[in-house]
Amino acid sequence: MIGYQFMGKAHSHAYRDIPFFFESKANPILQALCGRNEKAVQEAADKMGWQSIETDWRDLIKREDIDVIDIVTPNHTHAEIAIAAAEAGKHIITEKPLALTVEEAARMKEAVEKHNVIHMICHNYRFVPAVQYAKRLIDDGRLGKIFHFRANYLQDFIIDPSFPLIWRLKKEVSGSGALGDIGAHSIDLARFLVGEIDEVVAMSKTFIKERPLGEMSGGLSAEVSSQEVGEVTVDDAVAFMAKFDSGTFGTFEATRFATGNRNKNTFEINGEKGSVRWDMENMNDLHVYFTDDEKGVQGFRRILCTEEEHPYAGAYWPAGHIIGYEHTFIHLLYEFVEAIADQRQVSPNFHDGYKNQLVLAAIEKSAEQKSWEKVDQLNN
Numbered sequence: 001m002i003g004y005q006f007m008g009k010a011h012s013h014a015y016r017d018i019p020f021f022f023e024s025k026a027n028p029i030l031q032a033l034c035g036r037n038e039k040a041v042q043e044a045a046d047k048m049g050w051q052s053i054e055t056d057w058r059d060l061i062k063r064e065d066i067d068v069i070d071i072v073t074p075n076h077t078h079a080e081i082a083i084a085a086a087e088a089g090k091h092i093i094t095e096k097p098l099a100l101t102v103e104e105a106a107r108m109k110e111a112v113e114k115h116n117v118i119h120m121i122c123h124n125y126r127f128v129p130a131v132q133y134a135k136r137l138i139d140d141g142r143l144g145k146i147f148h149f150r151a152n153y154l155q156d157f158i159i160d161p162s163f164p165l166i167w168r169l170k171k172e173v174s175g176s177g178a179l180g181d182i183g184a185h186s187i188d189l190a191r192f193l194v195g196e197i198d199e200v201v202a203m204s205k206t207f208i209k210e211r212p213l214g215e216m217s218g219g220l221s222a223e224v225s226s227q228e229v230g231e232v233t234v235d236d237a238v239a240f241m242a243k244f245d246s247g248t249f250g251t252f253e254a255t256r257f258a259t260g261n262r263n264k265n266t267f268e269i270n271g272e273k274g275s276v277r278w279d280m281e282n283m284n285d286l287h288v289y290f291t292d293d294e295k296g297v298q299g300f301r302r303i304l305c306t307e308e309e310h311p312y313a314g315a316y317w318p319a320g321h322i323i324g325y326e327h328t329f330i331h332l333l334y335e336f337v338e339a340i341a342d343q344r345q346v347s348p349n350f351h352d353g354y355k356n357q358l359v360l361a362a363i364e365k366s367a368e369q370k371s372w373e374k375v376d377q378l379n380n
């Protein structure tokens, strides 16, 4: 694994818990952790249970005792590392967004196809039991034809103007702002649940244009490192409308300026026979409404998705004994490890990452040009 902070911790923990909760066909061995600072990476390896360290990812990829490369570094590193890993015949899991640009994403997709390795992108919210159950209801036709997909992904961790210019606020490192950081998750959920997006129109805004220099310090915290200021080169907020291939009407908002909302990742889907509604801040609940419920008692009701019937939930505790954020990574990495054991592809993979990247690019272009943009016209 390359990188060892926020996502490094989430992935390390998940690998360790897979054999604890699941009957997996293969058990991951935490063979080597890579980071640029030897002392810091050794401390992280000791804490998170990795057996050895490297300080250059190129050396890590050369190692013959490693089958899988896990990329949990900032977005501008994903393409170079993933392409080199594919060329070395390693299976790859990378964090989202896949890349900075459609062109990079296309090269990554080509590399994994050419070298025939298993690939995955870490859109972990697909793996919440309640989200999986919503997908099952849609696939079983319980909502009928889908009219609306409505998603918000709201955070507020950069609202203080003295919060520093972290990598997430620099276009050359992150690709985009709230759009690629959190909007990408909503796009992936939309594609997973409702299908492909055909066309978008968007607006975006950068509220705070300059910030003191500084670095991430774990989770979504950061430390100011200098009184010098630098320019914020990404969006702080984005909103867009989308037409899906199916005719579904999509509305989306992604912002890191929604005061009081820490990680409010939500969607509501309205179909001709019913609706589902989900919110990551109460991730075990799925709210459902069905038009064929008896008149007089109709209304949204809450399902606590901790029953055997709810995907993954049965691996843990008795019903009602809830699970949390870290479990989304356990489920995703369990699927990845199973796919490697079976030598088959899994999703979301680099094809999904590429398609999500096309949507991100269309949104950016639309916000810039104030126009509707066709997603597939960016295909190259």
Ligand SMILES: NC(=O)c1ccc[n+]([C@@H]2O[C@H](COP(=O)([O-])OP(=O)(O)OC[C@H]3O[C@@H](n4cnc5c(N)ncnc54)[C@H](O)[C@@H]3O)[C@@H](O)[C@H]2O)c1
Residues within 6 Å of the ligand: 002, 003, 004, 005, 006, 007, 008, 035, 036, 072, 073, 074, 075, 077, 095, 096, 097, 122, 123, 124, 181, 216, 218, 219
């Ligand atoms: N799936 C999710 O919900 C989710 C959540 C947060 C972050 N992410 C994604 O995970 C990735 C990492 O984000 P994070 O929040 O863990 O970041 P972070 O800043 O907490 O950690 C980044 C790690 O990468 C290392 N690093 C930075 N630049 C490097 C370089 N050039 N070469 C080698 N190592 C380098 C840092 O030392 C650190 O260990 C990003 O792509 C981000 O978009 C995904």
